[in-house]
Amino acid sequence: MKKWALFLLMFLLFILLACNDEETNEHVSSDQEEHEKPEVRTTPSESSKPKTKPLPEMTWEHLVNQEEGKLTANLDVDEKMSDQLVETLEKEITALTDETNDPEQIYRGAVDLLASSYYQTYFEKASTYDPDFEEPYLPDPEIEKKEGKKASPKKAFILLDASSSMLLRVNGKIKMDIAKNAVQRFGEVIGQDSDLSLLVYGHLGSESSEDKQLSCEGIEEVYEMSPYDEETFQASLNSFESKGWTPLAGAIKEAANMSRDFTEDVTVYVVSDGVETCGGDPVAAAEAFTKDSKERKVHIIGFHVDETAENELKKVSDAGNGTYYPADNEEELQDTIQKRWLPSLADLAWAHTKAPGPWEVLGKLEELEKHTNKLTEVRQLETERLNTVYRLIRDHDLLSSEAREDLKALLDERDDEIRTLIKNLTDEKKEDINKQADDIKNRVSEWRDRMYELRDEERDHS
Template sequence: MKRLSFILLSILLVILSACGNDSKNANTDASEKKKKESKSTEAVVGDLDKINLEVSLDSLKSQPAGTLMEHLTFEEDVKEVNHQAPELDPELKKVLPEKLKALTDSTKDLEELKKSLLKLLASPHYKEVIEKAERYEPPFEEPYLPDPTKSTDGKKTESPQKAIILLDASSSMLLNSGGRMKMDIAKDAVKSFAQTIGQSSDVSLVVYGHKGSEADSDKELSCKGMEEVYPMGKYVKEDFHKAVDSFESKGWTPLAGAIQKASEMSSNYDKGTTIYVVSDGAETCDGDPVQASKQLAKNGKNTVNIIGFDVDAKTENQLKDVAAAGNGKYFSANNPEELKNTIQYEWLPSTMDLTWAFTMAPIGFEVSNEFKNAEEFPRKLWYISRRELFRLDDAFSIMKEKKMLTDKQLEKLENWRMDRHDELLELSREMEEINRNKTKAQADEISKKIEDWVEKMKKLKEERGDKW
């Protein structure tokens, strides 16, 4: 009997121990679950100080990316979206209900709900798109308006009907001047020069020194590498700029060969031709540029003008002799500003046809087309805000379906969403207007400069006895 009692007691102790362990395990599991839920809730509703419900450029730029939106690329976020809501991302669709449940379980405070929804779903690209919109500047080029009253000798220069620009692209143009590569400086200057002289002359651009390299093995290739990259004809801005940007500095300096090429070209023209040379170096291809220049100018109608750009004394002496042999002028430019001023005030014709001066200003369709660029990033601001608002709609639908909030609470959130929608639309329109005004203001300013210049030239011509 005692033995039976002992066995029963042992069995009872085992059962009680098992129950205790089960209870302990259950308590542990419940505690762990509670910790996880608490952590999840904290991740949704915690750290809301950085979330600003105000709709302004500053608040949007400082808006943290939604924790569920970090995967969203800029390209995807700025795609055009109008009234049709895009499909909710499958991954977001999978995790959003759980996050919303944690949120609504932890708070029913309206302000906390709004901030927490933005913490989850706000676009990560407000700062980038707004800063790009703010950096917009119209790209219209400032016209070069030559003023003969600033010329060093005060003489008028008749505009040539044919103009050949010879541009040195030898390896020395890879050096820096004033913090920029000399080739880039020269290209910018030539673009501006051609824009103005092209109003009254046919233009050609010949480049030399852009073939091969400065190595001895490439000398023959480089010295024979003269190329007319813009054929003689009417100036067309887009085509001329494309021609100027089509080559880089590389090799030797066949100055004589380039002048000879210009001489061959001009022999086919009925009237005189003016050659404009921009160079930073002397002849290195064993040619005789002085003789070549003399040969070009022997008909009495052609001239060779040269700008020596940041050259040494020996080179300058050779270039002066070349210009003199070509019945032209030599000008020295020791830095980028001098190069610009020399081209602007010495080479450009002072008696160009003022009737066509207005074509240097941005005209109607150019301004209208530029409006599209001005509006690009303000419009993208609207697109990313629309996507964000549609995500909020999806969140409201989930909360309504799962009865996470009352109808009245949801109505208040939806009213906030509509107000935010209107404020973001107004903000994007304000940015569009600011950028359109920038475009119009610059176009008007350029037009006014040209009008004032034309009037000044008319008066000057009248003072000198020229008929307008």
């Protein structure tokens, strides 16, 4: 009996020890699993994500002011990315996608790295392009009729000041260029009824004291007294530049010497922007020119002169039995040279050539496209660089397929919007070119019709 009791006691003790070991093993296993469980990187919930500004509206203001890309700042306008630069880009994009998987953030980062700074340069050239059609000279003979002016003289001298002050600018244009253009048209008008001579002074030497004698003695007839010939007269205007001093008195004396034996009416027209600087007396020269004939005159056109110069030039025109005409800008200078002139029937038959022809308009459109095509080249190269970002992300599986496609959509949208901006600008500028050409054509047509009317009126009255 005692043996059975001892056996039972040992069995119960064994059972208790076994249960205790199992609980201990379970506890150890649980702790071990807790320590060995891998750490999982969590992403912030939608509500905890930082809010970003909406993408900027694609406008020219935005494009021309965008900062150049950090990786493309030193690239020329048509330079592609080198392999080394692509490797650097890959590192930048990998780091960016480690920080965020938001397509908009990655798009912004790509633009910060690769944006082009050349939009500003070529937008300015395209947006400010002006066809600069030659303004047709359409003289109005009714101006002279209303003012009771006499017909053009039989002999005319045009004295053009080419001193160094004519290199200054008026409203952005060089005074000498404005004056030459005005004198060209003046010659066309006066040349209808008069022989012409063009004398230029101040075009030799320089404004330095060492060159004063050379400049003051440099008075040259660049267009000999003869009937007006447009090509030859234009060539004479292109044969000199502004350089030196202002021998106004000497130029008037030279015209007097050249016209000493003329029996016809002789008039001198001086186009100048300043006073005598060579020590001469232009008032005395003008008096001497007109003392033997009341039909001789010295008219002065003062171009953009100050009050002191204007007073001096007025004295010259008064002494020369002429008139002083002030002209402070290009438009006033053109208005000043209008003279009484009824164009011939041949002139009217060819009046349409005063307006831009189809080939000239086409040439201006092609000039515009040189600038807008540059904008297109900038867009294409920038888009190619940005698409490199997409390819790197795709090839290295840096984003989910959904995020990749969202990024591609943003890149494509940017390219389409810039393409539209360029197209709209091109269409707008083309419309402006055609409008300017049509405006000139309409004015020429109206002028031609009015000239026909005046010829008919003059014929009826004769």
